[in-house]
Amino acid sequence: MENKKSEITPETRNLGKTGELVTFLGFGALEIGRDWGYGADRRRPDETAAAETLNAVLDMGINLIDTAAAYHLSEARIGKAVSHRRKDFFLASKCGEHNREPHTYYDFSYQAVKKSIDESLDKLKTTTIDLMQIHFGPDPHKVLDRGDTLQAMQDAQKEGKIRFLGASAWSELGWRCLEMDVFDVLQLDYHLLHRDDEKLIHAAAQRGVGILIRTGLGRGIYTQKALEALPQLSPSVQKKLESLLKLTNNDTKQLLQIALNFLKSNHSISSVLLGSRKAEHIQENLHLLQTPLDHNLFANALEIALAP
């Protein structure tokens, strides 16, 4: 496939103290491997379309791809479509949650995690995964108490199979991961109407931990999927999203631009892993971040979103 370079140069940021520069917009490769998200259009693309999206993302200059053993076809599709461009991107994956299509299951034992890392290397067709993150599920504290998941990751790191250690965590678990002082990167859930981990994000960034944001668009609630998503949201989020839609006269492009700019204004964030099946959506997100936003509109949106 021919590489077509984009006209927009994506902003880059430090990934904590790792010495890596990553694009502020990263690519979340969940949707290209597994059915996911709100609304009717939640089926994963076919292999050709997924390969086109992955190559287009790299052509746009985005240099971070986040996947997981649990994202069904995602790792294998990345391996097939872009392993020949491995130098173009920082590769993050996860372990502990395993693929068993159409479901997943958890096994955080030493053997299962060690085997999973080897299988990820194989599927991704690479000799090194830049970042391996614990993909926490139920009983996350037990995983940390037992310590064998981390041990398996550290052993893989000594063998040169992974470079940096991370944890995909939340709230109190995230604080515990930070206190352990072994993780180079934390992956957290954060967006305009979900700021529970804001203090953790700042505290971790101050200590040199790289911050990756998952669900930065709330799984698509700031897009044309807003109306389909509304009934599934909590009453307080529903109310605020309705007010934001009213403020923007139901112009979801404006809403998306507001949500993206909110993330951009947080300098503790290293990269936002936006998930998408469609290259044109990623291109649009890059474009919206470069388009001037009406200051009054943004201030009014923040007033709605940040109200108690």
Ligand SMILES: NC(=O)c1ccc[n+]([C@@H]2O[C@H](COP(=O)([O-])OP(=O)(O)OC[C@H]3O[C@@H](n4cnc5c(N)ncnc54)[C@H](OP(=O)(O)O)[C@@H]3O)[C@@H](O)[C@H]2O)c1
């Ligand atoms: N436990 C974990 O570690 C965990 C959990 C969840 C997610 N993640 C990671 O975080 C990434 C992002 O999470 P997420 O995908 O759930 O949420 P997200 O990035 O907040 O939202 C993704 C949704 O937004 C839509 N979207 C993006 N740009 C758009 C645009 N310009 N116009 C219209 N729709 C647009 C996508 O639809 P289209 O596909 O139609 O573009 C997709 O449905 C995942 O891919 C994964 O890498 C990690």
